[in-house]
Amino acid sequence: MPNAPHTASRSAQPLEGRRRLVLGLLAAGSLPLLQGCFPVVATGVGASAAMISDRRTSGAYVEDEGIEWKVASRIRERFGDSAHINVTSYNRNVLLTGEAPNETVRSELERIVAGVEHVRGVINEVVVGPNSSLTARGNDALITSNVKARFVDAQRFSPHNVKVVTEANVVFLLGIVTRAEADAAAEVARTSKAVRKVVRVFEYISDEEARRLDNPTGARK
Template identity: 80%
Template sequence: MKTPPQALAPSAAAATADGRRRTLLLGLAAASTLPLLQGCFPVVATGVGAGAAMVSDRRTSGTYVEDESIEWKVSGRIRQRFGNTVNVNVTSYNRNVLLTGQAPNATVLGELEGIVAGVEHVRGVINEVVVGPNSTLTARANDALITSNVKARFVDAKRFSAHHVKVVTEANVVFLLGIVTRTEADAAAEVARTSQGVRKVVRVFEFISDDEARRLDNPTGARR
């Protein structure tokens, strides 16, 4: 039961105000994502932003850039082949490609994996596209809001580095990608599962040992 506004103590009122501001910020983030969602174009990080992202990523810098290239190529080929008859979002992580979205029929659905497999350097395909009508802009905005909320809760939880887990949401289903330890995977899945609006969590992780995680996180390492 919601507490009447007049019954809120000063500290509770401040917390409520903070919550409202945070909701507004998440809503703005979702709205700003809409143009990208409409075109199904992946965002390529550039300049200082890309450098910062690479430093905190467990992928090599070469693989990071390669994943961006794979997303562009796969998205372009799907768009060229099917135009607006499909809504397919492409996420490449460590050269494994996750497909989410909608296809009009099983025939189109079956062609998608072949398109991905034809792109150079792809290691594997996880096809989570479903047969059905393309999602609405409202549904996509809601998914973007869920993604933003899950990422924010990763940071608040402080149980692992939020940089190590990529979040993709489709139809209220959250997909988690990353190169992580079992402990990190369990923590990320728990935070995502308990986030508002999440219907289901799907793990698309690559698992490493604690020792390997420490090695990859060592900024003085020679792997880059």
């Protein structure tokens, strides 16, 4: 069972179940999510392949999309442009990054996230200060792209298993990984251009569990 940033558990789902869900997405073109309040539109073979290779269950994968949309919407309704908040949900744990105008707003963000269905935990990395500039956000996007590309070049772990978020030159790494995979990902990110700091937001699993999740039919590479 993964060791989450906060105490959490996850259940295994057979690969066949994931494939059935993917086929349903491709056939229907969209999927009602969270009791019909938010439609997730299938984006084609690329997104479907990513879901199959992901270590999250297909249910968690889809719920993460809904959680991000709901949290971002509620924050936007509450604070408008007075705060710049990025929301990233991975296996139902929500990472908040960005800037809040004061500590009161920063604290209220956690209450907003906690009120969203299916959220298991909140990692609040929002800083108090003025909103970042568009130039700074563009630089963060470039850092994220570079780190992802270096993950592929390094060939030390599957890049599908590590999500990268960058804020103010700080790289946050999320995923369901082994300790060795986490160390490799952190090392690659740390040595990437313009990265100021690396923060791990991983759920840790054993090598045996990783093999089981990567090969749910029992096949071994």
